[in-house]
Amino acid sequence: MTRRRQGRPWNVVPENTSDDPYDAYLNWASKRQEAATMPTAAEYSDRRRRRRSPRHPASALAERWTVVDDVDVFYRESPEPPAAPVMMHLHGFGLSGRYLLPTAERLRDEFHILVPDLPGFGRSGRPSEPLDVPELAHAATRFLDDRGIERATLVGNSMGCPIICEFAHNHPERIDRAILVSPAGGLHNQPLRRAVGQLARDGTREPPRMMRVAAPDYVRFGVPSTVRMFRALTRYPSLDRLLALEIPTLVVIGDRDPLMPGPDRIREVASLTDNHVLVVVMEGAAHAINFSNPGELAHVIRLFMADQPIVDDPDSPGFTRAYEIHRGTLHPAPKAPPDGAAPAG
Template structure:
């Protein structure tokens, strides 16, 4: 790695059917994956969670690559991307995401986040409302429910036992690369971020997806209570049997949900996944576009 934090000269075997590419954001080398689709396809950016790279988002992103201009970046400081000199907090990451879109010449996109990626999306929508079409918030983490750090560590320990075993090979190298100092700094920024306030400010169609086995999330009744307080086109859906990393563990169900949401279709079980996890609505705002 050179003085700019570059990792782009390290040869690696491609890990995805998406093209692997590099760009530069604020002088930092940023690694990303991108689908090859017609230029008029709507853009969809997948935003990863705490300490991780975009690699664990690929199972869902790859399922959607033929329908959307799909991008999966490693945000600055994460994964294969270079690090900022002083680290980044949630607003910094949101601004970096906007400048990443600038580099790609993308004016508007739907943003799909998991865990920490959800606060990043909320902050992006706060600063750049004209640049986001829809928001998909999967297992949105942060805030009082994950404080203090020892509680979050306990929640993560429980969750790790509920995720597919193959997730270990994806997550552990990312966490080791992210490092302890970055973990402590980012945890503080994430849990102090005003996620609820930003959610209530949203004025775009928003899909919230939670798993009924996710120890980092409040129970469904609390999620429904929060959704009921909004007037911002919120659709909340629960997937039975899912824990926190839904984009990795339940990619078929999640991709089906996203397609239905994007097309304003009713939320029903995926007919192509019989016998798999059941998904169902727990809240639908009256302000959502009518289903067709």
């Protein structure tokens, strides 16, 4: 006998039991609809990446994603990688790879360029625990593994330099050359309040457009991560690792960089031992040389990669001047300069 209530459907009255056929149908249909609209893990990851991807390309490099140790990693790459040596650019403290693009873009046709946002930085995902310098070096290694790349030249700015030193310490067979631009993180940057003051002074010496690039990265990175990363940097033996490198190493410093000791002090320290280090000063440059002086830096990198003497960039007259202040006894001897080039300054 069917139960009915006048003016109301039979299946919505309170006394109906839960095993009514129509109730079972509604439950089945609801679950089927949920299953149809529920994204898979791959679809969810793809949606999350699209939300974090730049609205407009920041350079002529291709913008891509991959997964390294279960973390989404955003990176940029030569759009049509040439059959040339790989050159990976590693960013500094609290930043993403975006500010490295002006220099990396100029080298994209001569080298296979890679510019990742390391895990926890920029648009890449955050690992379950914050990474210190050795762990970031491991992440850089795993990124190259993911790309199927066995060896590379590494270019770093600021924090990227100790990461390169650690990479070379652990995997000397996988690094061809090291290019360290404004290698910060030593005693000159301690304690934290001193480093903050140095960063503030550097901000007034960088191009104003640098703030539009750096500010979103710093906000995304956050204050707690900044404090943890600073402690990790100051505990890392950057100078010892640098002088122990057994590959040709280029160090580029700006003479207006408040985060670095003066050129005379750097020359003195570099001369204490036999090493593979070539030190070049860039007049008029501050800390973020990869962003502020990309033409001059790309010119110096080309000369270094070809073992040619460091001469000023003829295509950037009047902007700045780059000159060599130290060539380690173990560094390759310079070859003859290109036709028409001036001798090293």
